[in-house]
Amino acid sequence: MIRVDNLVKSFGGFRAVDNASLEIATGSITGLIGPNGAGKSTLFNVIAGVHAPTSGRVTMDGEDITGLSPHQLFHKGLLRTFQIAHEFPSLSVRENLMMVPAGQTGETLWNSWFQRARIREEEAALLKKADEVLDFLTISHLKDEKAGNLSGGQKKLLELGRTMMVEAKIVFLDEVGAGVNRTLLNTIGDAIVRLNKERGYTFCVIEHDMDFIGRLCDPVIVMAEGKVLAEGSAAHIMENEAVIEAYLGTGLKNKVKSDEQAEVMADESHGAQPGLGDEAGTGEAS
Ligand SMILES: Nc1ncnc2c1ncn2[C@@H]1O[C@H](COP(=O)(O)OP(=O)(O)O)[C@@H](O)[C@H]1O
Numbered sequence: 001m002i003r004v005d006n007l008v009k010s011f012g013g014f015r016a017v018d019n020a021s022l023e024i025a026t027g028s029i030t031g032l033i034g035p036n037g038a039g040k041s042t043l044f045n046v047i048a049g050v051h052a053p054t055s056g057r058v059t060m061d062g063e064d065i066t067g068l069s070p071h072q073l074f075h076k077g078l079l080r081t082f083q084i085a086h087e088f089p090s091l092s093v094r095e096n097l098m099m100v101p102a103g104q105t106g107e108t109l110w111n112s113w114f115q116r117a118r119i120r121e122e123e124a125a126l127l128k129k130a131d132e133v134l135d136f137l138t139i140s141h142l143k144d145e146k147a148g149n150l151s152g153g154q155k156k157l158l159e160l161g162r163t164m165m166v167e168a169k170i171v172f173l174d175e176v177g178a179g180v181n182r183t184l185l186n187t188i189g190d191a192i193v194r195l196n197k198e199r200g201y202t203f204c205v206i207e208h209d210m211d212f213i214g215r216l217c218d219p220v221i222v223m224a225e226g227k228v229l230a231e232g233s234a235a236h237i238m239e240n241e242a243v244i245e246a247y248l249g250t251g252l253k254n255k256v257k258s259d260e261q262a263e264v265m266a267d268e269s270h271g272a273q274p275g276l277g278d279e280a281g282t283g284e285a286s
């Protein structure tokens with residue numbers, strides 16, 4: 001279990017994460033939602049060691065992991081997908097998968113020169129593992145495709161695949177559905193559920209698409225203005241959406257579409273009713 005206690009992350013005088021406390025239970029697919037600027041990505045970055053917190057504590061199964069580097073956390077099986085470097089566009093999908101363990105364990109080229117036989121064995125094992133991963137993700141047909149030619153959604157699947165090449169235990173996915181079409185989003189969702197059920201992965205997922213969150217996540221944590229606003233089952237959160245919406249002045253599922261609209265929403269949140277119609281009917285679900 002990951003436990004976050006009274007976490008604060010300030011940028012200058014601004015508290016992007018403002019005294020947030022939450023838990024991510026082992027074996028769960030925990031959803032993290034909230035409007036843009038709520039501090040979700042910053043929270044991820046602090047947990048994953050990208051930013052040191054201003055104050056507060058993060059523990060993993062009781063062990064204090066506050067301020068550990070992404071590399072150290074990686075070796076504890078905690079990873080945020082972007083920690084795995086972006087795909088190598090000119091390498092094939094399969095080669096991209098095979099790069100992950102080598103790159104991450106700090107295997108040096110020197111070792112490669114001097115231990116060819118071992119390397120050949122390892123390479124065969126890696127190849128086998130990569131093919132298993134491709135099969136698991138139902139993208140075997142893409143194995144020889146250059147990663148640079150993949151669609152946005154296929155790249156997300158590859159990203160997920162790359163977590164499977166190492167011994168990941170808990171994976172943080174930030175807006176896995178952004179720019180991904182519905183069919184591929186379902187494939188990604190299925191892969192997440194299967195990794196969770198069959199391989200014991202714990203996930204924490206930031207996503208704006210409430211259908212996706214509702215289908216996958218329990219519990220769901222709502223953040224706004226750096227704080228944890230609510231937590232519960234997706235159904236519970238959606239039941240209380242009206243309350244949350246009144247507080248936020250914007251629906252949970254609606255991204256702010258432009259700065260102009262953000263200003264309108266900000267104005268509305270200070271007083272009267274949240275905008276009628278406009279943002280309410282234009283959810284991502286359509
Ligand atoms: N590196 C940074 N420097 C300064 N401000 C930042 C930085 N990262 C995020 N912020 C600010 O912190 C707030 C929360 O951002 P973020 O965590 O990205 O929110 P979310 O992921 O919920 O959209 C935003 O107001 C953002 O502008």
Ligand SMILES: [Mg+2]
Nearest residue numbers: 040041042174
């Ligand atoms: Mg974000």
